[in-house]
Amino acid sequence: MTTQAPTHRPIRIARTVALLEHLTPAWFAMVMGWCGLSQAWLRAADSLGDTALSLGLVAAIFALLLFVLLCLACIVRLQAHPSAVAADMRHPERHAYMATLPISILLLASLGIHLFWGASRTLDTALTFFWCLGSVLEIAATVWVISRWLKASQNGGIQWATFTPVFFIPVVGNVLAPLGGVSIGLEAWSSAQFGVGLFLWLVLQTLFFVRLAQAGPLPARLAPSMFIMVVPPSIGGLSLLQLDAPLTAAWMVWGIAAFFLVLALKEISVIREQPFSMSHWGMSFPLAAFTSLTLRMAHAPGGAWLQLPATLLLAITSLLILGLTLGTWRGLRHGHLLVADS
Secondary structure, eight states: OOHHHHHHHHHHHHHHHGGGGGGGGGGGGGHHHHHHHHHHHHHHHHTTTHHHHHHHHHHHHHHHHHHHHHHHOOOOOOHHHHHHHHHHSSSSGGGGGGGGHHHHHHHHHHHHHHHHHHHOOOOOHHHHHHHHHHHHHHHHHHHHOOOOOHHHHTTOOOOOOOGGGGGGGHHHHTTHHHHHHHHOOOOOHHHHHHHHHHHHHHHHHHHHHHHHHHSSSGGGGGGGGGGGGGGGHHHHHHHHTTTTEEEEEEEHHHHHHHHHHHHHHHHHHHHHSSSOOHHHHHHHHHHHHHHOOOOOOTSTOOOOGHHHHHHHHHHHHHHHOOOOHHHHHHHHHHHSSSTOOO
């Protein structure tokens, strides 16, 4: 009996390493979702008090834990399955998920800045370093993705059939730069990076509508990705407020975000018919981002009418992300997620 555990342990480790072949960058959407939930609860602290602040801190800690675990798993995957990583970078859809890593770094750094900035000089220096790291990596990822799209279609360029809202992901990281950058004194850099994200959002949004006209509706398995269109205007609104833009501009992008949310909600019946997969996490961060903006606008002049809807959105977002987390845990236990094309 005592010799079985050492014998079986290498086998279990080998099986786990083998499963990591299918750990695509899309898994970092979990980190983004929990970061978004943390951000939403922290925004709710103005009306819900210390309870919201505590829940926001717990969500941030859980997001950091997920990030560390995924980074370790990705390091193992890179060493054990380099060809799988290369395949992700060549894939017509999955390559855009490469930007989720720097976005996760930016989101975590922004949360740390919001929660702990000014606590100590050492911590401030560490937060500034990680924010700058995420910012530079996000710009590098954006340049790499755009350079790929500008190639001929046979060499990895854009093809209408594979153009989905997933391509908006590199935009998100640039648009959210002011959320943390302004607080650490990098307003000029944050504004410039925000401008890049804003420009690319307008271009990609136009291209996506052309894609729908040219290639028809998205495949059912990609229905959750429709929620990604909510992110740029939602995060853009928060960033505009952080940059002291006119309140009218914030209301305008809130309206755009609400419009895209309504469009995405029309896909709910299709989404519910699909077996659970990591693509369902595409709903998490968008809904959390819109919730954060709605909570912020509820405290703006003329926004008191949003207080109840914002609170309901916060509850729905929390239940959604908890449900997605439980579904992911079940999928891992039953072996449904770490499979080819998951």
